[in-house]
Amino acid sequence: MNWQSIKEQLITFLKDEVKKTGLTKVTVGLSGGLDSAVVSVLCKEAFGENLKCVLLPSQYSSDGSIEHAKEVCEKFDISYEIVEIAPLVNAYLPNMEHNKLRIGNFSARMRMSVLYDISARDSSLVVGTSNKSELLLGYGTIFGDIACAINPIGELYKSDEFDFARFLEIPESILNKKPSADLWEGQSDEEELGYSYKELDDALKLLVDEKRTKEDLVKFGFNSELIELIDYRIKSNAFKGKLPTIAKIQWS
Incomplete structure (x- = not known):
C-alpha cells in the first residue's frame, strides 16, 4: 500500500x-x-x-x-x-x-x-x-x-x-x-473475540469490501464458525454506527 x-x-x-x-x-x-x-x-x-x-x-x-x-x-x-x-x-x-x-x-x-x-x-x-x-x-x-x-x-x-x-x-x-x-x-x-485480527480482517474484506457471500467464504476455506460470528456481530451491532432513530410524526 x-x-x-x-x-x-x-x-x-x-x-x-x-x-x-x-x-x-x-x-x-x-x-x-x-x-x-x-x-x-x-x-x-x-x-x-x-x-x-x-x-x-x-x-x-x-x-x-x-x-x-x-x-x-x-x-x-x-x-x-x-x-x-x-x-x-x-x-x-x-x-x-x-x-x-x-x-x-x-x-x-x-x-x-x-x-x-x-x-x-x-x-x-x-x-x-x-x-x-x-x-x-x-x-x-x-x-x-x-x-x-x-x-x-x-x-x-x-x-x-x-x-x-x-x-x-x-x-x-x-x-x-x-x-x-x-x-x-x-x-x-x-x-x-476468539480470533486474530488477521483472520477476522481477511474475512471482513471479502464480505464487506468485495460483497462476497457466506457461501463464497466457505468455498475459500474459511472456518464456518468464524463466518457466522462475523455475520452475527455485524448485524447485531449495526445500531452502534448510526444516529438514534427518531420517530416520524404525521401531523394532521
Whole structure:
C-alpha cells in the first residue's frame, strides 16, 4: 500500500473537517495502544501545538498503558495531561456487581465524558480512534470509545494498521504488544473475540469490501464458525454506527 498517500489524505481530512467547525484545536484520548497512537501522530502533523492528548488510566489499567502513551508523547513532542478516572468508576462500582463487561463499558464512557469536558474547556474537537475492524464488528462501547466528532482511521482494518504504524514510526513497544482495550487487567481483544485480527480482517474484506457471500467464504476455506460470528456481530451491532432513530410524526 502507498502509506505516504494515505497519510497525506488523512492529514488533509483532519485539517478540512476541523476547519469546517471553526475550531483550531483537537483532543485525543491516548491509551498506549496502536489506534490512539496512530491518530495522535496524524493529529500532531496536522495541528502541531493545537493537539492535546489525554491519558485516562483507571485502577484496571496496565502499567504499560501509561508508559507507552508517554513514550509516544515524548517521541513526537506531543502535549499531554493525565486524568485518573478511578474515582469516577469507584463512585458507581458497587452498582455493577463485579461484572467485567459492565465495568469496562462504564469505564469507556467515563473516559469519553472527561474527553468531551476537556474539549469544551479547550474549545477543541474530539478525534476518534476506532478502526474499521472494530466498527464493523461492533467491538466498542457506544457513547464510549466509539464516540467522537471525526475519525481518521475508520476505514483502516486493524491488521493493516500495523504496517501503517510502522511507516509512521510508532514505538516498537506498542507494535509488539497484544491489542487490548485495557478495560480490565489482562484483557485481550483477540482472546475476547476468539480470533486474530488477521483472520477476522481477511474475512471482513471479502464480505464487506468485495460483497462476497457466506457461501463464497466457505468455498475459500474459511472456518464456518468464524463466518457466522462475523455475520452475527455485524448485524447485531449495526445500531452502534448510526444516529438514534427518531420517530416520524404525521401531523394532521
